[in-house]
Amino acid sequence: MAGICADRVVAVTGAGRGLGRAHALAFAAEGARVVVNDLGVALDGTPTDGTPTDDGPAERVAAEIRAAGGEAVAHRGDIATTEGAASLVTAALDTYGRLDTLVNNAGFLRDRMLVNLDEDDWDAVVRVHLKGHFLPLKHAAAHWRAEAKAGRRPRARIVNTTSGAGLLGSVGQGNYSAAKAGIVALTLVAAAELAPYGVHVNALAPAARTRMTEHVFAAAMASDAMAPENVSPLVVWLGSAANEGVTGRVFEAEGGRITLMCGWHPGPGSDKGTRLTPAEAGDVARALVGAADPPLPPYGARTT
Structure with a gap:
């Protein structure tokens, strides 16, 4: 199958539904052989049937790719464990003899306001999003090095996969916002560390209709512009050999819109040249805040 990913092997985590499924199908349509990872859990990460089964979401998407004439294999390991992440890389190497692209996408939500957020809900969300990015990245990077x-x-x-919540924050999603912000920092570090080995690392903050968003943005999500398939073309290009030189970047994608996100940059500053008193430091801080553009509010924040 011809395309910009012909002969590439791509592993996509959380590819059984939503964005991950759209990414997997889009890569296959561009000629990639795809390792479709999905543990097959509910929206909050709890098991749907006790154990993964051969007819779970990963196998269904792999079968869909094969039915369209592509090549795909299902992987149902837990990528937030060392064993599961390592086996994802092994599945690509054993099945296709190589691994060219890793798309970290797996995740779920357990939304609560901070005062109601349980420690278990914090740990579970940070585990699947942040640790679930780190471990596959680590094992893929070790192979490429x-x-x-x-x-x-x-x-x-x-x-x-980061989120607008990780860039601006989102009320009621302290655990998810923190994990997604961590993914941005992880992306920047990985891009710098892995550049000598020929690895490009970028992050995407998508806005699309998925299980995780359909109840939050119900009205907007009804639009075809919010279809997850609209986000996938950028992911495919970033994951292809056609992307040469774009690394360490964060993009937002929604419908037909792509925005390059520019993160922390120095703003107004002041230097007295010696230690300030607390009162002086406060005066300087107020002056700097007054001289700067106001920050964008977190999603869901009251603006009046």
Whole structure:
């Protein structure tokens, strides 16, 4: 199958539904052989049937790709564990002999206001989003570093999934916002550390209709512009060899709109040249805030 990902092997986590499924199908349509990962859990991460089964969401998407003439294999490991993340890479190597692109997408929600947020809900969400990005990235990167050191420099790509909640914050989603902000920082570090081995690492903050968003933005999500398939073209390009030189970047994607997000940059500053008193520091802080553009409010924040 011809396309910009012809002959590439792509692993997509959380690919049984929503954005992950759309990404997997889009990569396959561009010629990629796809490892479809999905543990098959409910929206809050709880098991749907006790154990993954052969007819779970990962296998259904893999079968859908094969029915369309593509190549795909299902993987039902828990990528937030060392064993599951390592087996994702192994599945690609054992089945197709290589791994070229990793798309970290798996996640779920347990929304609560901070005073009602249980420790278990914090740990579960940070685990699947942040640890579930780190471990597959770590094992894929170790493989690509070994390839580079053996003289087989890869043109490898990693696409991480952050969120507007991770960029601005979102009321009622302290755990999710913190995890998604951590993914941005992880992306920046990984892009710098893995560049010598031929690995590009970028992050995407998508806005689309999925299980995680359909109840929050019900009216807007009814629009075809919010279809997850509209986000996937950018993910496919970032994950392809056609992306040469774009790394360490964060994009927002919604419908037909793509925005390059520019993060923390120095704003107004002041230097007395010696230690300030607390009162002086307060005066400077107020002056700097007054000289700066106001920040965008977190999602769901009261603006009046």
